[in-house]
Amino acid sequence: MTSLIVKFLFKRLLLLSITITTVQSVYAEEKLWQFNQTLETNLQTYDGTPDRNNANSAGYYISADYLDSGSLAFSYNNTSVNLGNNADVTENLYFLSGQYHQYPDSLPGKLSLRFDTYFGKDTLKYSLSSPPPTTPGPGQGPGYGKIKSNRAAFDAVRESININTYYFQSSFINYKKTFYTDIGYAYSEYSATSNTVVNQVTPSVGFGWNDSYDWIQWRAYFIELQKDTSAFKDDKFESIETKYTHWFPDEASSKLEFIRFSLLSGKRVLAVDPDTTTIYSITDLQKTSFSSSIQWKLTKDKKMLAAIQYDQYRNSTSADNYDSYLFYLNLQFRN
Amino acid sequence: MMHKLLMITFTLCISSNSVTAEVDPWKESHRMEQVFQYDSAINVLKNISSNNELVNLRRGWLNYLKGSHSKSIEHYKKAIKSNNLSLDARLGIILPLLEQQRWREAASNANKVLNVAPWNYYAHVRLMQTEEALKEWEKLFKHSDEVHQRYPSDATVLVYMARASHKLGNKKQAKDLYNKVIELIPGHFESNSYIK
Numbered sequence: 389m390t391s392l393i394v395k396f397l398f399k400r401l402l403l404l405s406i407t408i409t410t411v412q413s414v415y416a417e418e419k420l421w422q423f424n425q426t427l428e429t430n431l432q433t434y435d436g437t438p439d440r441n442n443a444n445s446a447g448y449y450i451s452a453d454y455l456d457s458g459s460l461a462f463s464y465n466n467t468s469v470n471l472g473n474n475a476d477v478t479e480n481l482y483f484l485s486g487q488y489h490q491y492p493d494s495l496p497g498k499l500s501l502r503f504d505t506y507f508g509k510d511t512l513k514y515s516l517s518s519p520p521p522t523t524p525g526p527g528q529g530p531g532y533g534k535i536k537s538n539r540a541a542f543d544a545v546r547e548s549i550n551i552n553t554y555y556f557q558s559s560f561i562n563y564k565k566t567f568y569t570d571i572g573y574a575y576s577e578y579s580a581t582s583n584t585v586v587n588q589v590t591p592s593v594g595f596g597w598n599d600s601y602d603w604i605q606w607r608a609y610f611i612e613l614q615k616d617t618s619a620f621k622d623d624k625f626e627s628i629e630t631k632y633t634h635w636f637p638d639e640a641s642s643k644l645e646f647i648r649f650s651l652l653s654g655k656r657v658l659a660v661d662p663d664t665t666t667i668y669s670i671t672d673l674q675k676t677s678f679s680s681s682i683q684w685k686l687t688k689d690k691k692m693l694a695a696i697q698y699d700q701y702r703n704s705t706s707a708d709n710y711d712s713y714l715f716y717l718n719l720q721f722r723n
Numbered sequence: 724m725m726h727k728l729l730m731i732t733f734t735l736c737i738s739s740n741s742v743t744a745e746v747d748p749w750k751e752s753h754r755m756e757q758v759f760q761y762d763s764a765i766n767v768l769k770n771i772s773s774n775n776e777l778v779n780l781r782r783g784w785l786n787y788l789k790g791s792h793s794k795s796i797e798h799y800k801k802a803i804k805s806n807n808l809s810l811d812a813r814l815g816i817i818l819p820l821l822e823q824q825r826w827r828e829a830a831s832n833a834n835k836v837l838n839v840a841p842w843n844y845y846a847h848v849r850l851m852q853t854e855e856a857l858k859e860w861e862k863l864f865k866h867s868d869e870v871h872q873r874y875p876s877d878a879t880v881l882v883y884m885a886r887a888s889h890k891l892g893n894k895k896q897a898k899d900l901y902n903k904v905i906e907l908i909p910g911h912f913e914s915n916s917y918i919k
Contacts, residue, residue, distance in 0.1 A: 455825070456824075456827050491792065491793050491825070493791045493794055498823075563823070638860075638890060639890065
């Protein structure tokens with residue numbers, strides 16, 4: 389009986405593979421979906437704060453583009469922050485995104501609608517005999533309450549915070565690739581014993597020149613925290629990010645693809661950056677940020693991006709200023 | 724009696740006038756296209772059923788000329804729906820897709836044509852356009868080389884081949900190819916600029 393089932397399944401599999409082969413040979417070049425995968429990692433060090441030692445992160449990102457009509461994306465990211473005194477924060481964050489492109493005759497370019505969601509959890513582990521410093525790590529929103537405490541060992545304590553972010557964006561880029569604009573709205577919720585709700589509106593405008601080899605983009609962040617749960621003195625934060633990108637001509641002699649500089653001025657907290665699909669779940673106030681990145685084309689289907697980022701933060705509890713240095717690397721594969 | 728005859732003559736005149744006033748929509752549409760009146764060329768076809776394959780092809784073409792590329796794609800899609808074997812419609816839809824820089828969709832339609840008509844010139848050239856836009860230089864070189872062997876006197880294919888050679892770092896080969904283009908079209912601007 390078992391051998392009959394195996395034979396039946398084998399025949400079915402053979403038939404299926406023949407069908408697939410036939411379809412592939414008829415439509416040899418037909419590729420409806422194009423997949424892009426990215427492996428990423430970063431290391432972060434802190435200076436001027438007793439509350440954090442260092443952090444590291446690793447992640448995987450996959451996106452699938454359906455012809456020129458839209459795309460789906462998923463990512464997973466794991467971050468660990470060493471707070472010292474045997475305390476650390478672990479963040480597990482998932483990202484799902486869908487995008488749909490339209491080409492209306494009334495506009496001289498492409499209109500895109502995008503919906504992202506980020507969800508995950510931060511877990512703070514510390515010892516009762518040596519509690520963590522005043523500030524929690526990434527993802528530990530201002531609520532910072534105990535939603536569950538499991539005594540794994542004699543004095544080990546775990547506290548968790550759930551993160552949920554929803555982001556909607558409408559964008560436009562003209563066919564000449566000289567003008568880009570978008571407007572996005574993000575709703576973030578950090579749930580512990582109390583909730584922190586963050587509303588963010590983030591419009592952007594960009595211009596290209598020199599045959600679009602040079603691009604400048606400004607993105608504004610208007611962030612509002614829900615007053616009754618906010619641990620901050622202010623509940624409104626505004627900042628602007630200026631980003632310059634230079635694309636290198638596609639020549640066989642050069643593997644460089646682009647170089648980018650970015651500067652953030654103003655105040656930002658618990659921000660959602662739609663360009664890098666990053667949520668700054670750190671509770672502290674981000675005052676300044678500067679980053680520089682460079683991308684190489686390793687082969688026709690492989691790319692590598694390296695970035696450094698400097699941030700200046702203010703501790704929301706102790707009001708101390710401190711610096712953060714981040715080193716980022718990713719490898720991109722297309723198939 | 725005379726009065727009746729006059730009435731008949733008058734009625735015949737009216738009906739004869741109304742016959743000459745009725746315009747053949749196809750003829751009128753082509754006349755309007757020749758004088759670049761694309762809206763009028765489309766409007767005269769409005770009484771013809773939207774399920775008519777030929778009218779959808781014509782509306783697709785006229786909307787493409789008019790610059791209404793989404794509308795053009797919509798009509799070409801209707802034409803494909805009514806006749807899935809139509810190479811006209813597949814070749815037609817590529818044009819507005821290229822205008823909207825929908826390279827992968829354009830390439831997909833070009834490949835569908837090539838699957839049944841392997842050496843269709845227009846499908847190859849339009850496919851090369853997408854390969855260039857997507858910076859698929861190795862693919863473009865190999866592809867244009869194959870097409871060049873079938874269409875040796877075609878300068879467009881040679882230009883794509885030369886561009887791909889240049890991007891792949893084979894400058895001497897690119898120069899040789901541009902020289903071939905000049906043999907075919909002595910005043911070819913891009914080739915002459917490259918050789919200098």
